[in-house]
Amino acid sequence: MSSILYRVGRFSFRHKWWVLVGWLAALVVVAGSVSALQPKFSQDFDLPGTDGGIAMEQMQEYFPQLSSQMEKPTTTVVVQADDGLAKHAEAIDALVGDLKKLDKAEPDTIVSPLAVAAAQPQLAATVIGDDGRVGLISVSQSVNMMDVDVELKNQLVDTLAEHRGDGLNVEAMGGVMSSMEPAGKAELIGFAIAFVVMIIAFGALVAAFIPLVTGLVGVGLTMMLVTLSAEVLSINQAATAIITMLGIAVCIDYSLFVVSRYRSEVNRGGAREDAAGRAVGTAGSAVVFAGLTVIIAVAALMVIGIPIITQMGLGAAVAILVAVCAALTFIPALLGAFGRFAFTPRIPWIKHAEEHPTADSLGVKFGRQLVKRPIPFVVAALAILIAAAIPMKGMQLGMDTTTDDQVAAQKLISKGFGEGVGGQLMVVLHTEEGTIDDAANTAVAEIQAMPGVESPQTLRWMGNGADLQNPNANANSAMITVTPISSPSSEETHDLVEKIRATSDAIGEKGAEIHVGGQTAILSDLSAKLDKALIPYLIVVVGLAFLIMIGVFRSILVPLIGTLGFIFSMIATFGITTAIFTDGAFGLIDHTKPLISFLPIFLIGVVFGLAMDYQVFLVTRMREEFMHGMSAKDAIVAGYRHGSRVVVSAAIIMISVFAAFMLSPDTTAKMMGFALAIAVFFDAFLVRMIIVPGVLAMLGERAWGLPQWLDKLVINFDIEGEKVRNRGLPAEGSSTLENPEPTPTGAA
Missing domain, CATH: 1.20.1640.10 (Multidrug efflux transporter AcrB transmembrane domain)
Known part of the structure; x- marks a missing residue:
């Protein structure tokens, strides 16, 4: 050689x-x-061949609209006030107004948590926590997650900074916050x-x-x-x-x-x-x-x-x-x-x-x-x-891949809604034998009885039926979103994932299969x-x-x-x-x-x-x-x-x-x-x-x-x-080989 x-x-x-x-x-x-090609890197973890990977593949196949929506960045903006959010309603409305002006924002989906709680009391617990001191605002933007750049993140960060103060704390995590500096x-x-x-x-x-x-x-x-x-x-x-x-x-x-x-x-x-x-x-x-x-x-x-x-x-x-x-x-x-x-x-x-x-x-x-x-x-x-x-x-x-600029939001969410918010499990069921109703109802009942599930009484399943007004009718697939009480990387969350997967025998008796996906389950x-x-x-x-x-x-x-x-x-x-x-x-x-x-x-x-x-x-x-x-x-x-x-x-x-x-x-x-x-x-x-x-x-x-x-x-x-x-050396150069400290090879 x-x-x-x-x-x-x-x-x-x-x-x-x-x-x-x-x-x-x-x-x-x-x-x-x-x-010329402008290739884009992926932001998601994928694990084909595993239970989590199968769940995500089935979501893409049987719930294409939902999968398409998940490809868009959805940033969770957290508002918190020690004296209660109600006393800062005007400031929160102003924040929501500016969030709607963000580039690529979907304004119809950006709503104050106080407004959601007033219009739909049954959803109040999902957007307001810690006895009314912590609230969540979802900010969706019509851009593929792979195309998100740091400019979108900086625009959001600047908007949050303008509305932070006077007793109102404003932080964000997920979505465009995951974008990295060049x-x-x-x-x-x-x-x-x-x-x-x-x-x-x-x-x-x-x-x-x-x-x-x-x-x-x-x-x-x-x-x-x-x-x-x-x-x-x-x-x-x-x-x-x-x-x-x-x-x-x-x-x-x-x-x-x-x-x-x-x-x-x-x-x-x-x-x-x-x-x-x-x-x-x-x-x-x-x-x-x-x-x-x-x-x-x-x-x-x-x-x-x-x-x-x-x-x-x-x-x-x-x-x-x-x-x-x-x-x-x-x-x-x-x-x-x-x-x-x-x-x-x-x-x-x-x-x-x-x-x-x-x-x-x-x-x-x-x-x-x-x-x-x-x-x-x-x-x-x-x-x-x-x-x-x-x-x-x-x-x-x-x-736990949370960056330092998202930790503050994560702590506020954990305080108001538990550590599992943001690390939901996506439970997917599918059958080739008729409809999914019986299997989906059985899965919901089984999961509600498990320890470690946040607000189990609110668990519902969503089908993939053709009727957009009633998607649960004549559906052959169902999806259940489960929020753990514990953090995504905790042993308790891992145990919950395995317990849900352990219901496969009971679900199999109903002629269906069950898989648990989402980033938490995949990780x-x-x-x-x-x-x-x-x-x-x-x-x-x-x-x-x-x-x-x-x-x-x-x-x-x-x-x-x-x-x-x-x-x-x-x-x-x-x-x-x-x-x-x-x-x-x-x-x-x-x-x-x-x-x-x-x-x-x-x-x-x-x-x-x-x-x-x-x-x-x-x-x-x-x-x-x-x-x-x-x-x-x-x-x-x-x-x-x-x-x-x-x-x-x-x-x-x-x-x-x-x-x-x-x-x-x-x-x-x-x-x-x-x-x-x-x-x-x-x-x-x-x-x-x-x-x-x-x-x-x-x-x-x-x-x-x-x-x-x-x-x-x-x-x-x-x-x-x-x-x-010694190649290329003059004849007299060979005498250097007799030196007790020869010229270096290999490591020189």
């Missing part, structure tokens, strides 16, 4: 303008397609920090720009491809934030490794095009296998069978693939375009920007101390991980499905990656140590994330909530792949030096000399990019950004930089090598690039 990659790097360097134009053409074509702030912060880190790493401005430009091109192409796929597939908007943050971090990281290696090869001598070939043939080999590990980890998420998880996984896999291709072709082409100016202007006050065969950097000094006394270092690192993991015992999983199904898939997924991903690592390191102990270290970093990540987001530790989060249900399984896939990246880039150099005759401990120090600076820089970049997404108002992006950032910190700095080298130092020569029978079966991937490390 190294020989092929050598030719790819050399070709890209020599034919730089063709390669750069090719990438630019790809960007233009994909961008043009996106502009992405950009988090990405810009991540890029800015990455640029600073790369300036320090390279000690030169132009070289620092090269990975940054690559990141922009790679992420831009990836996101446009994902957006374009939304034209033919239902892509949830929540998946895009994960793809963006991962794409930025990996693109910059892989570029950093190749550019660093190129500088080392230029210093060895020979033509620059050969140096580019050697850089891609050595560091590029590590990039390919590291990228392959991540792709396997995230693409395997599709076997779970959950659309949003599949979208995240495949989107992330595309991002990694683009990052690998950019590192192998776009980077050498850029290096060729800049030529001898690639590492100018130099910044003299930055020390050790270039590795030196004798000067001791901080990484070398640390490595020597580690191999000298590995046990205290390993014990200290493990102690930190175990301490961080302790809060994991209180970990809760759910799907409950999602959590249950993820719980079942977690362990099998972990086994499959770790197993496949473990086999790849055996081939990469040609050792059993090295992959085993790395995998066990990953498990420690994962439980520490779950623990500290639970402490901050669920327990409210350190006051970083104003509104605590359970961890997103798909966080553990997605985090395992992504972080395991990233962990193996650092394992590949750092430990391959240690193996190479050991195979070239160094003692086991000296080889570890050599690995630090040639890999620690770049690995630390890459980890800081990745942590910064992920952490920047905590500024997002989107709960999913915020939580995933923090969890990924802290996971990379634990794994890169504690596991890869301390625990793995420390245990290798304790094992000595026993850590390297395979049993003879297994050695014959494992393919030699030549990840260190042994076949190409």
Whole structure:
């Protein structure tokens, strides 16, 4: 493989303008397609094959008008007054008047809760609660939910602000409030920090720009491809934030490794095009296998069978693939375009920007101390991980995706109407044998007797009969809207969903089927499905990656140590994330909530792949030096000399990019950004930089090598690039191979 990659790097360097134009053409074509088609992302969770998914499919088939209405945004505006709403009737009427003037508003449906209660006393309890202190106003707008933009949200927010005050509190949730601000702030912060880190790493401005430009091109192409796929597939908007943050971090990281290696090869001598070939043939080999590990980890998420998880996984896999291709072709082409100016202007006050065969950097000094006394270092690192993991015992999983600007409305609604308002269950019944009357009446009676149902006496069923004035007549399908007392993500609501589904036998005796849908039920199904898939997924991903690592390191102990270290970093990540987001530790989060249900399984896939990246880039150099005759401990120090600076820089970049997404108002992006950032910190700095080298130092020569029978079966991937490390060098350059601190490969 190294020989092929050598030719790819050399070709890209020599034919730089063709390669750069090719990438630019790809960007233009994909961008043009996106502009012409204007694809839209989905806002809803869909779970085909589950009971909730079947219910939603039947709603669309048997209640098309209702399904069409549900596709429009309906925002719940909450009005609250401690002295009672009746004393603020005039102010509420003025609010309603302005709400009717909103763009795309359906004015006939926007009514004061006081007016509804006066005209239809039987509905008073549904719009006024907390003894007349809390009221609800539904604001429907005639636009598809997928077309809602932040301008509609801002218009509503401004209207609410104008009418808030003088004892009247006005908040909103759902509908257009779910619209997100355009992405950009988090990405810009991540890029800015990455640029600073790369300036320090390279000690030169132009070289620092090269990975940054690559990141922009790679992420831009990836996101446009994902957006374009939304034209033919239902892509949830929540998946895009994960793809963006991962794409930025990996693109910059892989570029950093190749550019660093190129500088080392230029210093060895020979033509620059050969140096580019050697850089891609050595560091590029590590990039390919590291990228392959991540792709396997995230693409395997599709076997779970959950659309949003599949979208995240495949989107992330595309991002990694683009990052690998950019590192192998776009980077050498850029290096060729800049030529001898690639590492100018130099910044003299930055020390050790270039590795030196004798000067001791901080990484070398640390490595020597580690191999000298590995046990205290390993014990200290493990102690930190175990301490961080302790809060994991209180970990809760759910799907509370309420953004911070909707929390106030949610609290008011909970106070006036219970926590279940806004998380209604849609119970759907259907029969192929006559009418649904008997089955629907039985279902209503069964549900009314269940604990946990809000206002059970008001439960009614609605049919799909042809007579719009009496839709229950001659209907073969029915729908019952059930409001739980408990919150959508609570265990009590999950139990209520299962109790309703347990009536299927009684309903079946009436010749009908019953299913429970709605976003609350679907998210409950999602959590249950993820719980079942977690362990099998972990086994499959770790197993496949473990086999790849055996081939990469040609050792059993090295992959085993790395995998066990990953498990420690994962439980520490779950623990500290639970402490901050669920327990409210350190006051970083104003509104605590359970961890997103798909966080553990997605985090395992992504972080395991990233962990193996650092394992590949750092430990391959240690193996190479050991195979070239160094003692086991000296080889570890050599690995630090040639890999620690770049690995630390890459980890800081990745942590910064992920952490920047905590500024997002989107709960999913915020939580995933923090969890990924802290996971990379634990794994890169504690596991890869301390625990793995420390245990290798304790094992000595026993850590390297395979049993003879297994050695014959494992393919030699030549990840260190042994076949190409001297191509294009002058004859006298070969003498550098006898230097006890050889030129870096793999991790440089």
